[in-house]
Amino acid sequence: MGTLPFFDDSEIRRVLCVVAHPDDMEYGASAAVARWTAQGISVSYLLxxxxxxxxxxxxxxxxxPLLTQEQRAACQEVGVQDLTVLGLPDGMLQPDLETRRHIARQIRKTRPDLVLTQPWELQMGWGLNHADHRAAGLATVDAVRDADNxxxxxxxxxxxxxxxxGTDWxxxxNAEPSHLIDVSGEPAEPAIRSLQAHEAYLAGLGDHPDPREMIEGMTxxxxxxxxxxxxxxxLGVAAYRM
Ligand SMILES: [Zn+2]
Structure with missing residues (x-):
């Protein structure tokens, strides 16, 4: 990886984050969100x-309803007021035209300078990526273009x-990073609390690592x-100029 530059977010005013599931934002990405909302950037989530x-x-x-409630609590920790849960079928998400239309609609509504999503690769550093994560990432790439056409x-x-x-970025x-976002100091704490907010979900997994150790470790x-x-x-991010 070597040395990576910081992503310049000084011109960013609005951000839309698109992921498959409640909790997907909370594995590092919400630290960047906490940084942005603290700077007055408006951030919306589309699950x-x-x-x-x-x-x-x-x-x-x-x-x-339980996970939606936990996501709402996680959003509060990092200053996100605007949460939309679409309700497409979990476990069976497709990067198809319907999904792209939903995301394009949200992009046109929220008019973000930057869209953040999750990796679409099959193989991740930690193992094999979830089908819904692959679908969400891929559909978002296409929807960013669709929204502008x-x-x-x-x-x-x-x-x-x-x-x-037209979205700029x-x-x-958590993809192979081209840039870093500095989340030193304050942003890491709300990010830890945002992962802790998924209390029932993490308890249900049983063997989940401690959220503080996990977020501290990865950042x-x-x-x-x-x-x-x-x-x-x-936070490591792959940044693409659109
Ligand atoms: Zn997920």
Whole structure:
């Protein structure tokens, strides 16, 4: 990896984060969100599913409202007011036109300078990536382009009055990084609390590592790739200019 530059977020005003499940933002990405909201940047979350198929011992009908409630608490920790849970089928997410249309709609509504999503690779450093994560990442890449094309999903403009919107940056959190986001100091703490907010979900997993150790560990490991010795914690992102 070597030394990585910091991502310049000085011109960013609005951010939209698109992920598959409740808790997906809380494995590092929410530290960047805490940094941004502290700077007055407005951040919206779009969760494609309610994560209802995520707890083996509880039925989807019980799990969906529980995880949505935990996500709301996680959002509060990092200053996010705008949470949309789409409710596409958990475990069966597809990067198809329907999913792309949903994401493009949200991009045109929220008009972000930056869209953040999750990696679409099959193989991750920690093992094999989840099907929904791959679908969410891939659909988001395409939807960023769709949102800017007046001739794709014409009904968004014609029926809903949503004008095309060009996003400047696409960031993929926890992918092979091209840049770092400095989350030293304050941002790491709300990020830890945002992962802790998924209390029932983490308890259901049983063998989940301690959220503090996990977030501390990953952000301090990423900071080793910074040329700035003052940066003790960082999030690695793959940044694409759109
Ligand atoms: Zn997930």
């Amino acid at each position: 494609l599913t309610a994560g209802e198929a995520g707890m083996r011992s509880l039925s989807p009908e019980e799990v969906a 007046p001739w794709v999903f014409r009904e968004l403009l014609e029926d809903e009055g949503l004008e095309p919107w 696409l960031l993929v959190a 301090s490991a990423a900071a080793q790739h910074s040329a700035d010795a003052a940066a003790s914690h960082a």
